[in-house]
Amino acid sequence: MIKAFHLLRVATIIGLSPPVTAQAQVVTQYFPALGSGAGELSEEPAQVKAARAYQPLGYHSGPLTVHLDGDERVGYDSNADLIQHGRKSSVINTQGHIGAVHLLDRNDQVHADVSVSDLRYPTRSLQNQTTWTANIGGTKHFGRDELGVAFTHLSLVQMPTESGALLILGPVPYTLDDGRISYLLNTHGRLSFLPEFSIQHYQFGKPRLLGNSPYQDQHYRDRVIINENITARYQMMQNSHLLLLLQGTQIEYQTGNLDLPARSSNGFAVMGGYSWNEAGPFQFRALIGYQRRIFASSLYGSISSPIAEASIKWTPTRLTTVSATVSHGIEDAAFEGIVGYTNTSAQLSITHAYSRNIVFEAHAGLRKAHYPSSSPYLIDHSPIGQLANNQSSYGGGGSVHVYLNRHLSLELNYDFASQSAFMGPLFPVHIVMAGVHFAL
Secondary structure, X not given: OOOOOOOOOHHHHOOOOOOOOOOOOHHHHHOOOOOOOOOOOOOOOHHHHHXXXXXXXXXXEOOEEEEEEEEEEEEEEOOOOOOOOOOOEEEEEEEEEEEEEEEOOOOOEEEEEEEEEEEEOOOOHHHOEEEEEEEEEEEEEEOOEEEEEEEXXXXXXXXXXXXXXXXXXXXXXXXXXXXXXEEEEEOOOOEEEEEEEEEEEEEEOOOOOOOOOOOOXXXXXXXXXXXXXXXXXXXXXXXXXEEEEEEEEEEEEOOOOOOOOOOXXXXXXXXXXXXXXXXXXXXXXXXXXXXXEEEOOOOOOEEEEEEEEEEEEEEEEOOEEEEEEEEEEEEEOOOOOOOEEEEEEEEEEEEEEEEOOEXXXXXXXXXXXXXXXXXXXXXXXXXXXXXXXEEEEEEEEEEEEEEOOOOEEEEEEEEEEEEOOOOOOOEEEEEEEEEEEEEO
């Protein structure tokens, strides 16, 4: 079923800049939750509905809707390098976005979305970066069944405070191409099945700062990830289901490093949970289970962990929304000696429409990554063996968005984080940004 389409980027115009609290895989925000299918549109937040009189209308032509918007922001970053004793700098951030959706009929749609962000540090040009993302997808119903397809291209950078990243001065560029297809098969009873297939291709580049370290060129991290999921859903109420998800994963690294075997692996996950999407102030979705990854080379062994993914949204009034997410699972590290690690993260956000044209937002987050010890062979016979250690961060911030009219609004944002790079101490980061938002 098509959800309310207002602006594919609508959630980000409230959060004026992303929280500086590091995440394990920043790419997860671009993809749907486990077992939820491909090609769907995002739902319009309740707090935006409260300020509808100031929301841009976009361009409409029959079943086609197009939205165009952008930001120009300036501010201050107390640690542009995101390492201990990093340099401070002023910041200029320019963003642009275009999104379009074409309704095929009451239930079917195709959509496309492109966003670009350019960060400039006048006194720290080493950290200048331009990132962009593009997405195309859609859904098609065949009776009570639904086909979903989506393709996403991400051109991003990795910073040293992201868990699993190397301590390298300067952003590490990488691209990710993701294609996925799902098919919701409804039976004549309460039971339905959602098989899904996805394939991802990571390609890593080299930071601008040249050096002789073999880790400067990070092509050894290039990999292809294939996931096969099937989710069984048992309908308890109209929009609430018991969930059982089975997932198989194959990860194929394209090369090794330092004459060591590639970190290719096979894995699986089994999860159970519940999804509640009934009308009312609460919606939540939770999955929990077991995950295991077995590496092709006996040098790396295997790793297992509980896996969990949960989200909740509470709307006590039509002016206020409280959202929280929690996740835990296995991720890939940038270190040949670490291979894989487990990551736990939690985020909380509160958005309140103070008046028809003023929206406040506050957020907080924390993250902890646990890196297991390398195998005894790597510790004793190679320079990359590592003992077990942890990496953590926490932070928060707030923002205000003042709508002047449908096409122009003002933004003010503050973020704080206490975070660390791999095997380093915690250090503070403060970011203040102010800007103007334009919309068609």
